Amino acid sequence: MTKGQRIDAPRAPGSPGGWDARSEELVADAALVREPAAWRGAGGGAGTDARPARRGGVDPVKALMHRHRELCERAVDPLEIAAGLEAHGVTDRTAARFRHRDVFALAEEMYARVPRDEEEHATSLPAPARLGPEVPAGWALFALLPGVACALTAVGIELSEGRARYAVGLGGALAVALALRVALRRGPLRSAHHVVPATRAWTCFLLAYALFGDGLTRAAVSGGPDSPWAPSIAAALGLSLAVAPALWCVRLFAVGARRRLALSRGLADFTASVRPLLLGAVALYLCALGALLVGAAAVHGVPVSAGAAALGALLLLARLLTSYGFTRAPLLMLGAAGAVEAVSLASVFAGRLPGCAWLAAPVEGAVRAGGPGVVPLVACGAAACVLLLHCLRVLSRASAHGDGAP
Structure with a gap:
């Protein structure tokens, strides 16, 4: 059945929107709605291609439509129904039990069978889908605030x-934190989902390590610290300036994903088109972050911090997942990266105990070979790779970019 075909169900007296009374009874039929295997014949060992057994004229597709009645009524395209079914765990294997090749084919029939009055449909037709999620006005300018605040602080420190x-330095840190909070709350990376305190705590630890960790690690490996060590102003400046391109790249991804959601003719088509878009947005951000870190290092006359680049990628992917409602993976990866950095630093000091020199040997060898930035590079880089793979899996689903997407 194609998208253009519609079968208007006869309206029963008193039934709203054309949903007949017989179909209302199907909602309570748990065997049909929740256990598709019950539709198969009792004998013969029929597989998924076997014709569903019907009881008393029961229509299993209409029963499924009643279970997702609100989704079917507000959908303006079969892909919206397919995304909703996917979000509720309906797979192609489940669709085969309805005698459809995949979820999108099942969604096309459900969309075509939704009873609609032509006049009501013409007057209540929703506005065309927007190309991207709505964000507060002026978000592009707010994205510049963290970088501006950090640059002014760096000048004041000098x-x-x-x-x-x-x-x-203390006042500048507070100003940068406030500016970052405003930029995140009023930009494409804002999140309506609860962020657990542990996620914020690990994020603050990773940022503190980026600011002070390399100097402390270098001093600890050299036998110190014998005196206060200088913070990495260049890393802080590069990461703060990179907030703006991060928000711009995320906005580019969100707009492109919604456009592909409107144009795709199936879930597989949408997935295949969104993954390159996500990789392109991340690559564009990494190029901007690298350029900013190189410029900040050149201004301050220090080596470029590869660990700061890995941290920037990790923070972007973690916040991107959080903004779409996936909060568990960011917490785990931020915690893992922070734990590796903390254990690495602690092992250097633990190696000074009698007979414990072997504890510090791996970290000291890595630092002497690649510098103190090798610790955050390995810790944050590995965590960022895991989150990128997770993003490619969950953000390529059509259900992630529905009306509830940020």
Whole structure:
């Protein structure tokens, strides 16, 4: 049955929207709605291609339509129904029990069979789907605030000395945190889902390590620290400036995904078109982040921090997943990266205990070979790779980009 074909069910008296009374009784039939295997014949060992057994004229597709009645009535395209079914766990194997080749074919029949009044449909037709999720006005400018605040703080630190430098640094850190909060809440990476405190705690630890960890690790491997070590202003400046391209790239991905959702003619088609878009957006962000880190390192006359680049990728992917409602994987990967950095630093100090030099040997060897940035590079880089694979799996689903998407 094609998209254009519609079979209008006869309206029963008093039934809203043309849903007949006989079909209303199907909703309570748990064997039909929740156990598709019951539709197969009792004998002969029929597989998924066997014709479903019908009881008393019961229509299993109409029963499924009643279970997802609201989804069917508000859908303006079969792909919206397919995305909703996918979100509720309906797979191609389940669709085969309805005698359809895949979920999209089943959604096409459900869309065609939804009873609609032509006049009502003409007057209540929804507006065309927007190309991307709505974001508050001025978000592109708010995205620049963290970088501007960090740049002003860096200038203030260079121009001050003594206790004034510490005061400027502390005030600048608070200003950057406030600007980052505004940029995230008013931009494409805003999240309507609850973020557990542990996620924020690990994020703060990773940022603190990016600022102070390399200097402390270098001093610890050299036998210190004997004096206060300088924070990595270049890494902080590069990461703060990269907030703007991060938000712009995420917006580009969101708009492109919604456009492909409107144009795709099946779930497999949508998945195949969205994955390259996601990889392109991440690659574009990494190029911008790398350029900013190189520029910040050149201004301050220090080596480029590869660990900061890995951290930037990790934070972007973690926040991207969180904004779409996937909060467990970011928590696990942020915690894993933070734990690796903490254990690596602790092992250097633990190696000073009598007979425990072997504890510090792996970290000291890696730091002498590749510098102190090798620790966050390995920890954050591995976690970012895991999150990227997870993003390719969950963000390529049509259900992730429905009306509830950010």
